[in-house]
Amino acid sequence: MTTIPGLHHVTAISGPPQENLDFFTGTLRQRLVKTTVNFDAPDTYHLYYGNRAAQPGTILTFFPFVDAGPGRAGPGMASAYAYAVPKGGFDGWMERLGDAAVDFDGPYERFGARVLTLRDPDGAPVELAETDCVSDEALDGFHSVTLWLRDLAPTARLLTDAFGYADAGSETAGGIERLRLVAPGHERGNIVDLIRSDARATARPGAGTIHHVAFRARNDAEQRGWQDRLAGFGHRTTQVIDRQYFNAIYFREPGGVLFEIATDPPGFTADEPMETLGQALKLPAQHEPLRDRLERILPPLRRRA
Ligand code: ZN
Numbered sequence: 001m002t003t004i005p006g007l008h009h010v011t012a013i014s015g016p017p018q019e020n021l022d023f024f025t026g027t028l029r030q031r032l033v034k035t036t037v038n039f040d041a042p043d044t045y046h047l048y049y050g051n052r053a054a055q056p057g058t059i060l061t062f063f064p065f066v067d068a069g070p071g072r073a074g075p076g077m078a079s080a081y082a083y084a085v086p087k088g089g090f091d092g093w094m095e096r097l098g099d100a101a102v103d104f105d106g107p108y109e110r111f112g113a114r115v116l117t118l119r120d121p122d123g124a125p126v127e128l129a130e131t132d133c134v135s136d137e138a139l140d141g142f143h144s145v146t147l148w149l150r151d152l153a154p155t156a157r158l159l160t161d162a163f164g165y166a167d168a169g170s171e172t173a174g175g176i177e178r179l180r181l182v183a184p185g186h187e188r189g190n191i192v193d194l195i196r197s198d199a200r201a202t203a204r205p206g207a208g209t210i211h212h213v214a215f216r217a218r219n220d221a222e223q224r225g226w227q228d229r230l231a232g233f234g235h236r237t238t239q240v241i242d243r244q245y246f247n248a249i250y251f252r253e254p255g256g257v258l259f260e261i262a263t264d265p266p267g268f269t270a271d272e273p274m275e276t277l278g279q280a281l282k283l284p285a286q287h288e289p290l291r292d293r294l295e296r297i298l299p300p301l302r303r304r305a
Pocket of ligand 1: 009011212214248260
């Protein structure tokens with residue numbers, strides 16, 4: 001049986017792009033691996049951050065809407081993602097953030113490991129989770145994503161029965177019940193936490209919120225298999241959409257969160273070499289005729305070397 005190995009990417013909405021770029025490539029030491037536009041609304045950037053090799057499971061993307069109003073996480077939305085801190089690196093991160101006068105909450109214990117939470121320029125939580133993974137990256141891609149739900153069971157069933165995740169237990173802290181599901185294998189981003197809170201809250205999309213969560217398919221055949229498999233579980237997916245760097249299908253999981261299944265190939269070197277990923281504005285063929293106009297209206301970006 002094919003299973004989902006873990007996260008492919010997480011896509012969020014931000015305010016102005018420069019602050020976003022400075023935070024993720026500066027404070028969090030991620031690599032800008034693609035500068036492109038929102039294929040469905042090309043007068044807005046789509047910025048992709050990842051590890052040096054731009055691998056699935058490390059990719060965080062943003063639609064930076066210059067005039068996006070502030071959003072708010074709530075039930076039916078992914079409420080946080082966590083980066084994996086490689087073994088031995090956690091104390092160094094606390095020191096580094098302290099030296100840079102970057103505020104954070106924690107560390108606190110979650111399933112026996114330390115986690116701290118900082119805020120991105122839009123106030124969205126960015127969690128750093130201590131792991132046993134060995135890596136020379138400052139952060140080794142995703143540790144997990146957290147989905148905020150009114151009822152955990154239907155989403156948990158989808159993840160276990162369809163995706164192949166295993167129930168790793170639950171814990172309650174600060175009035176928040178957290179159920180952990182773990183994908184088999186030890187790929188990056190193989191954890192999904194489901195939380196339920198007694199606090200009354202209503203999700204509102206906008207800057208500082210997560211738009212969707214994408215899981216990996218290793219290739220196109222696996223992705224077609226997921227369309228059939230999910231149909232068998234009563235989830236109708238979209239047709240396959242060409243996203244230039246991967247093929248994508250989408251569906252809304254029972255708790256209301258938008259899920260995507262994205263293929264590993266062709267990857268971010270599809271239209272530029274590994275050495276210069278992210279440095280130039282890349283447009284898919286259908287938007288290339290708009291290049292002159294887009295280069296005039298998109299705010300210029302100061303990238304790090
Ligand atoms: Zn996506």
